[in-house]
Each structure stands twice: as C-alpha cells, then as structure tokens.
Amino acid sequence: xxxxxxxxxxxLDFSKMTLSLDDEIDRLLAYARANxxxxxxxxxxxxxxxxxxxxxxxxxxxxxxxxxxxxxxDRHKDLVIIDxxxxxxxxxxxxxxxxxxxxxxxxxxxxSLFLPIANTPDLVGYxxxxxxxxxxxxxxxxxxxxxxxxxx
Numbered sequence: 001x002x003x004x005x006x007x008x009x010x011x012l013d014f015s016k017m018t019l020s021l022d023d024e025i026d027r028l029l030a031y032a033r034a035n036x037x038x039x040x041x042x043x044x045x046x047x048x049x050x051x052x053x054x055x056x057x058x059x060x061x062x063x064x065x066x067x068x069x070x071x072x073x074d075r076h077k078d079l080v081i082i083d084x085x086x087x088x089x090x091x092x093x094x095x096x097x098x099x100x101x102x103x104x105x106x107x108x109x110x111x112s113l114f115l116p117i118a119n120t121p122d123l124v125g126y127x128x129x130x131x132x133x134x135x136x137x138x139x140x141x142x143x144x145x146x147x148x149x150x151x152x
Contacts, residue, residue: 005063005091007084007130008079043095095137098137
C-alpha cells in the first residue's frame, strides 16, 4: 500500500480563537482524532510557541481532503508545506494524532530537541520534523510525560 505523507507548518492566529489556548488545543485534538480515525489518517502535531508542525499520512485523497480542511481553518495562517512524499509504510501507525507541545516538555531530552524548532521554525526541514516527532512519540510511549498525556 502506498502512503502519502504531507508535512507542513502554520502560525496560529490567536485573534481567531474563541477559547483559551489549552481549550482550543483540546477541542482541536478531539475533533481531529475523530476525523482521522474515520478517514484512516495517522500522524503527529507539534506546537512550538505559536507555530504548528504537522505530519499527515494516509491514502492520498484522504490526506489532501484533511489538508484542505486545515487550510480553510482561519486559526491557521501562513501555511507552508515542508515536504510531501509517498512511502510504503506509515511513520506513526496507530496514532490518529500524536500531540506534543514544546512548552510542556517535562523531559529534559525533549526540551533540548524542541528548543531549535521553537526558536527557528522557518528552518525546520522534513528530517528535523520527523526525527523530533518519532523521538517524542517513543519517549511518551515509554512513560515520559507531556501535556497531552497528562490530560488523558
């Protein structure tokens, strides 16, 4: 099976939010995870200050439909596609939407990885993003805490 993987970054438009940032994130995660599970989309979302980085993966048509919804969401501005490719396997199988916030990195190892991404989001490339997401997910699954895990 061929998997389409699309990675992008966007800037949060705080003026378009009606709730607190934590409540907006909670609502976004619940909505996205429900949609992703229905469409078979997996991936990860990283919040670095006011910048979102996301990896979407799944069937090409589903990834494109999901990205179109994201692009239409006025809470996102300055969307930039970092990378788009086909692969034979998913990077995040079973993760409807893994989430981590660089500001809530209770793990010093993750905090040191997040710092360059938070400080220079326009320089983040595909390899940087995938490495941080995979490492973060591995750390969380091994029992290290992040804000998202603590909310569950």
